[in-house]
Amino acid sequence: MFRRPSITFRTMAFVAIVCLGLLAIDGWNSWQSRTVQLRQMNVAASNLARAMAQQANDTLKAADSALVGIVERVEHDGTGPAAVERLRKVLGAQVDEFPQLDGLHIYDQDGNWVANSRRTPPQNLNNASREYFIFHRTNEDRGPHIGIPVKSRTSGELLVPVSRRINHADGSFAGVALATIDIDxxxxxxxxxxxxxxxxxxxxxxxxxxxxxxxxxxxxxxxxxxxxxxxxxxxxxxxxxxxxxxxxxxxxxxxxxxxxxxxxxxxxxxxxxxxxTLAGWWQETLWHTAGVMVLALVVGFVGWRLVKQFELQIKTEDELRHARDALETLNKTLNTLAMEDGLTGLANRRQFDVTLDNEFGRAMRNASTLALIMMDVDCFKQYNDIYGHSAGDECLQTIGRTIARVAGRRPGDLAARYGGEELAVLLPNTDVAGAVVLAERIRSAVRELKIVHAGTEDGFVTLSAGVDALQPLPGAAQPKELIRAADQALYAAKAGGRNRVCAAMRTVPA
The missing domain is CATH 3.30.450.20 (PAS domain)
Known part of the structure; x- marks a missing residue:
C-alpha cells in the first residue's frame, strides 16, 4: 500500500537532518560559550570588587587606627602649648608612616584648628560647618565616621574625611580628630x-x-x-x-x-x-555560523553527488576510517605526553610511578642508593576552608614552583605532585643525609614564602616532610616499601608538630 521512499529522497532527508544537526550543535555550542563568557565575566568582576573592598577597608583602617591613638592622647594630655607641640610631631610622623593619609587634624569644640600634621599650619581655620564636625557635635557615638567627600580649603584637593569625636572628662563634646585621604x-x-x-x-x-x-x-x-x-x-x-x-x-x-x-x-x-566582554564571542560566533553554513552547503552538495556517484561512499568510509585511526593515534600520543600536573607544573602521579620503577631498577643494577622525600602542606584543608579553593590552588602553584626551583638542580631528580596537597621528590644516588638536607631547604624555602595561614600556630603556610633512602637488592625491597617508609616518616613529622623533616628509621647498606 505504501511505496518505499526512493534512495534520492532518503539521501536528501539524511543530508537535511545532518545540516540541521550541525546548525543546532553550533548554536548550542555558541550559547554555551556565551554562558561561560558571562560566568567568567562575573568571576572577574567579583574578584575586582573583593580587591577593591579590601584596599578601601585597609586604607580606612590605617586612618582610623591613627585617629584612635590621637583621640586618646588629646583626651589624656589636653591641648596646652607643650601638648600641642608634641601632638603636632606625632601627627606628622603618622602621616609620614601611612602614604594614604593626606593629613591629620585636631579641632576644638567650636571648630577652630588646634593642631595638624602640616609643616605650615593654617591660620584662623574653622571647620564647624563641615558635615563631619556637625555629626560628632550632635552624636555621642565614639566610633569612626566616614564623611562625604570635601574639597580641601588649603590645597583644593578632593578628600575623604575619616573622623572621631573627642570628649571632655565629663563626656561632653570637646572637638574632632580628623584624618583626610586624597581621593587620588x-x-x-x-x-x-x-x-x-x-x-x-x-x-x-x-x-x-x-x-x-x-x-x-x-x-x-x-x-x-x-x-x-x-x-x-x-x-x-x-x-x-x-x-x-x-x-x-x-x-x-x-x-x-x-x-x-x-x-x-x-x-x-x-x-x-x-x-x-561579548565582543570577542560575537566575532567568533559569526565566524562559526558562517563556517557551519558553508559546511552545510558542502554536505548538501556531497549528498546530491552521492545519488549520482554512489561509489564515493566507499571512498568516504575509507577517509573516515583513516581519520578515526589518526585520532586514535593522536590520543595515544597525547596520553603518552600527559605526564605533567596541570595545576603545579610538576610531574604528575603517573610520571612519578613510571620514574620510580625505572630508578628503582637502575639503582638495583648499579648498586646505588635511591632516596625519596614525601611532603604534605600543613593544615591545607583549613587553608581551603578559610581562603577558598581558588586561593588554595594558587598556594599549591606557588609551593610547586618553589619545590621545582630548590629540588631541580640535578638532571636525574624528579619533583612530583603525588596527590592532593602531597608532594614528592625522587633522588637517585642520594642517601638519607643528603635527602634530609634537601628536604630542609625545601621546608625552609616554603616557610620563607610567608603565605599567610590563619589556621596554623605559626601564622604562615608550612609543610612537613618524611625522608627515606635504600639500596635495592634483588628480591628484597620493593618501590612501595620506599614510599611506605617515607610516608611513615612524614606521619611522624606531622605528629611531632608539623613544619619539620623526619627521616625513616632505616639503615642503608654500604
Whole structure:
C-alpha cells in the first residue's frame, strides 16, 4: 500500500537532518560559550570588587587606627602649648608612616584648628560647618565616621574625611580628630585595575553618596546615588551581589559586582561592559555560523553527488576510517605526553610511578642508593576552608614552583605532585643525609614564602616532610616499601608538630 521512499529522497532527508544537526550543535555550542563568557565575566568582576573592598577597608583602617591613638592622647594630655607641640610631631610622623593619609587634624569644640600634621599650619581655620564636625557635635557615638567627600580649603584637593569625636572628662563634646585621604590615592589603585575601555569602578557610602569613580568625573564626587539601579540592587541584595545594570551616567549595560566593606559603611562596585566582554564571542560566533553554513552547503552538495556517484561512499568510509585511526593515534600520543600536573607544573602521579620503577631498577643494577622525600602542606584543608579553593590552588602553584626551583638542580631528580596537597621528590644516588638536607631547604624555602595561614600556630603556610633512602637488592625491597617508609616518616613529622623533616628509621647498606 505504501511505496518505499526512493534512495534520492532518503539521501536528501539524511543530508537535511545532518545540516540541521550541525546548525543546532553550533548554536548550542555558541550559547554555551556565551554562558561561560558571562560566568567568567562575573568571576572577574567579583574578584575586582573583593580587591577593591579590601584596599578601601585597609586604607580606612590605617586612618582610623591613627585617629584612635590621637583621640586618646588629646583626651589624656589636653591641648596646652607643650601638648600641642608634641601632638603636632606625632601627627606628622603618622602621616609620614601611612602614604594614604593626606593629613591629620585636631579641632576644638567650636571648630577652630588646634593642631595638624602640616609643616605650615593654617591660620584662623574653622571647620564647624563641615558635615563631619556637625555629626560628632550632635552624636555621642565614639566610633569612626566616614564623611562625604570635601574639597580641601588649603590645597583644593578632593578628600575623604575619616573622623572621631573627642570628649571632655565629663563626656561632653570637646572637638574632632580628623584624618583626610586624597581621593587620588583611590584613583591610582583603580587605575591599575584591568576593567577594559567600557568598565567602571566606584566607591559609595551606604547612605548613597558617591565617593569616587573611574572613569573619574569631578562632578560625580558627592552625588546622591540612591535613585540609581546600582544602589537599588545593592540595597536589595545586601552585603555582596551582582546585577546587570544600565549605567545612569553613560547608558552602558554593565555587570556590576558590589561588595560592602568589612568594617566601614561603604561598598564598592566593579562593573564590566557586557558588550565589550561579548565582543570577542560575537566575532567568533559569526565566524562559526558562517563556517557551519558553508559546511552545510558542502554536505548538501556531497549528498546530491552521492545519488549520482554512489561509489564515493566507499571512498568516504575509507577517509573516515583513516581519520578515526589518526585520532586514535593522536590520543595515544597525547596520553603518552600527559605526564605533567596541570595545576603545579610538576610531574604528575603517573610520571612519578613510571620514574620510580625505572630508578628503582637502575639503582638495583648499579648498586646505588635511591632516596625519596614525601611532603604534605600543613593544615591545607583549613587553608581551603578559610581562603577558598581558588586561593588554595594558587598556594599549591606557588609551593610547586618553589619545590621545582630548590629540588631541580640535578638532571636525574624528579619533583612530583603525588596527590592532593602531597608532594614528592625522587633522588637517585642520594642517601638519607643528603635527602634530609634537601628536604630542609625545601621546608625552609616554603616557610620563607610567608603565605599567610590563619589556621596554623605559626601564622604562615608550612609543610612537613618524611625522608627515606635504600639500596635495592634483588628480591628484597620493593618501590612501595620506599614510599611506605617515607610516608611513615612524614606521619611522624606531622605528629611531632608539623613544619619539620623526619627521616625513616632505616639503615642503608654500604
Amino acid at each position: 590615592f583611590f584613583m591610582k589603585f583603580y587605575g591599575s585595575l584591568d576593567i577594559g575601555e567600557g568598565g567602571a569602578v566606584a566607591l559609595v557610602l551606604d547612605s548613597g553618596t558617591m565617593m569616587t569613580r573611574r572613569p573619574f568625573v569631578a562632578e560625580m564626587v558627592g552625588r546622591d546615588m540612591r535613585d540609581t539601579g546600582l544602589f537599588r540592587a545593592y540595597a536589595a541584595q545586601g552585603g555582596a551581589g551582582a546585577a546587570f545594570i544600565k549605567s545612569a551616567q553613560d547608558g552602558t549595560m554593565r555587570l556590576n559586582s558590589f561588595r560592602r566593606l568589612e568594617d566601614y559603611p561603604l561598598f564598592v562596585s566593579a562593573a564590566l561592559s557586557k558588550d565589550e
